[in-house]
Amino acid sequence: MDLRDSPGEAAFRAEARAFLERHAPAEMPDYFDDQIDAETFVRHSTAWQKTLYEHGWAAITWPREYGGRGLGPLEQIIWNQELTRAGLGDSLFLVAIGLAGPTIIAHGTDEQKRRFLDPMLQGEALWCQLFSEPGAGSDLAALATRAVREGDDWVITGQKTWCSGGHHADFGILLARSDPSVPKHAGITYFLLDMHAPGVEVRPMRDMAGGAHFNEVFLNEVRVQDASRLGAVAGGWQVAMTTLMNERMAMGGFERLFSFEELIEHAGANRERLDAATRDELARLYTWVRTLELLNARVVTKLGRGEMPMAESSVMKLAVARIVTKVAELGMRLLGPEALGRRGPWQNRFLGAPAIHIAGGTDEIQKTVAAERVLGLPREPRADRDLPFEQLPRS
Ligand SMILES: Cc1cc2nc3c(=O)[nH]c(=O)nc-3n(C[C@H](O)[C@H](O)[C@H](O)COP(=O)(O)OP(=O)(O)OC[C@H]3O[C@@H](n4cnc5c(N)ncnc54)[C@H](O)[C@@H]3O)c2cc1C
Structure with missing residues (x-):
């Protein structure tokens, strides 16, 4: 396992960082801020997508012939990390660029590629x-x-x-x-x-x-x-597998979901609530976050070797969901009981955390993957697999 960027990765990171330092929008509203209307967010997101397009950063992993940068999942992870560092969260174009585009590139006709791909890159179609x-x-x-x-x-x-x-x-x-x-x-x-x-x-x-x-x-x-x-x-199931594989890659990068540094700052600003139990919890979270970074390094190393880290991604998703929830809970505890009567970033994180245990595959499904592929336990019985759909009992 290699914990540092290779010279090529470091060069790509430097290039991405330099681009973002020059061009990242000074202001990008938070999609989950319920004070911001959807139109405003679409406008900002579209303008940013156009900027990415004009400078050749619209799609990191798409082949060059379709307007992408022709790079691999490893560079996608680095790009996601740099976006987070620049304060940019998920884009509204995630489904277009991360899911639909790669699936059309893999399975589409020439006409479908001509019709759909370029408007995605240019920010013209959500x-x-x-x-x-x-x-x-x-x-x-x-x-x-x-x-x-x-x-x-x-x-x-x-x-x-x-x-x-x-x-x-x-x-x-x-x-x-x-x-x-x-x-x-x-x-x-x-x-x-x-x-x-x-x-x-x-x-x-x-x-x-x-x-x-x-x-x-x-x-x-x-x-x-x-x-x-x-x-x-x-043949839709095989096509859907392409989408879901790409979804894993597009959603990757745990850094955008929580920031331990912010939690530490928050704790520093609320010292009066730092009792022994809270300090203990902070220390435990610190070790979890560092362990997660090591797991991430393992995923990145595997990607670097051209392998697909299926089981590791499931374990990572489980760990990320748990850490996001704990960070949000601790953030709320540090605000004290009056936090329940107000809105704010920690409240948003607290209310948003349960979704991370569900979206992109629930905790239980990830545990099944880990049980089967990491622990080598017997596969779950799938009794309905070979029966015609119309004969399956449905509620
Ligand atoms: C924020 C968010 C955004 C989403 N966006 C989209 C989107 O844009 N498009 C889209 O198509 N979907 C989207 N989803 C849906 C998401 O893919 C599903 O919620 C997810 O696949 C789980 O399905 P479900 O909600 O039907 O729960 P269910 O599958 O009904 O699960 C209910 C409970 O049963 C458990 N369970 C189910 N099967 C098993 C099993 N075999 N073994 C053990 N436990 C099991 C689950 O873990 C869960 O606790 C989104 C979900 C969220 C939370």
């Missing part, structure tokens, strides 16, 4: 992910949204949920069931959906922090041309 459904989250292959072929079109009907950014998206990557007569993984087709098409209804869902960042999306006999199908009919 995308959302329409995978989860009320009955299909961890078990994504259980999705029930139907796609029925009618001539050159598909007619799509169903309900999607937890669709982040669906309210300002122009397009969505969509999974639907085109053949219920085969086992659940085999009858899924992947589509590129125009979110402004007739029959697409987006309803915001409010989270407990007060924000409305994700949505339910109802699809009522939405017509999608066959030209907007991505990959083979009934």
Whole structure:
């Protein structure tokens, strides 16, 4: 395991840092600040995406022929770290650049690449992910949204949920069931959906922090041309795997989720509440954070060797969710009981932390991956794997 940047990585980091020092926007509103309206955030995010495009930083891992920088996951991690250092959080273009774009590059027709890729890079089209459904989250292959072929079109009907950014998206990557007569993984087709098409209804869902960042999306006999199908009919599961692999990479970088240094500053500013138990908790968190950094170094080393760190990413995700929660809880404790009656950054972190245990694969699912791939325990029984979807009991 190597804890330092190689000379090539250090050079890339220096180049990224120099670019961000010159061009990072002086002001980027916090997406999770419920005082900022969505339009303002879209405007700032779009302007920043255009700047990235103009200077060749719009997509680190896309091949050069499609307008990317042609670099690997390791450079993506370094770029994410430098963005965090520059005070820039998740971009609204994450689904476009991180998920939809790489999937279209891997599976799209020439026409789809021509039509969709450049507007993503230029900040002209926002995308959302329409995978989860009320009955299909961890078990994504259980999705029930139907796609029925009618001539050159598909007619799509169903309900999607937890669709982040669906309210300002122009397009969505969509999974639907085109053949219920085969086992659940085999009858899924992947589509590129125009979110402004007739029959697409987006309803915001409010989270407990007060924000409305994700949505339910109802699809009522939405017509999608066959030209907007991505990959083979009934080959959607394989295409979705490309998206999910890229999602892991795009979401990587724990630094943007918490800052131990900020917690220490916060503790220093609230010394009167630093009792023995709080100091003990701070010390414990410090050791967790340092352990996480070592785990991260292991992931980075594996990526550097061209290997995919699947089990390590699951363990990291579990650890990150736990640390984010503990940091937020301690941050709130340091503010004292009156913190409950106000809003502020620590309150936002506290209310946002539970989502990290769920998004991108829940804790329990990550534990199953760790149990099977790290500990070598027997695989979970998957009794419904070979049964036709239409014969599965559904609630
Ligand atoms: C902030 C946020 C943003 C999101 N954005 C999007 C988005 O843009 N697009 C999208 O498509 N989805 C999105 N999601 C949805 C996310 O992918 C799902 O929430 C996640 O996959 C879990 O699915 P679920 O919510 O249906 O929970 P379920 O799968 O129903 O799980 C419920 C509980 O049962 C447990 N469980 C389920 N199966 C097992 C098992 N086999 N073994 C042990 N325990 C199990 C889970 O761990 C969990 O505790 C988002 C979620 C969050 C929190």
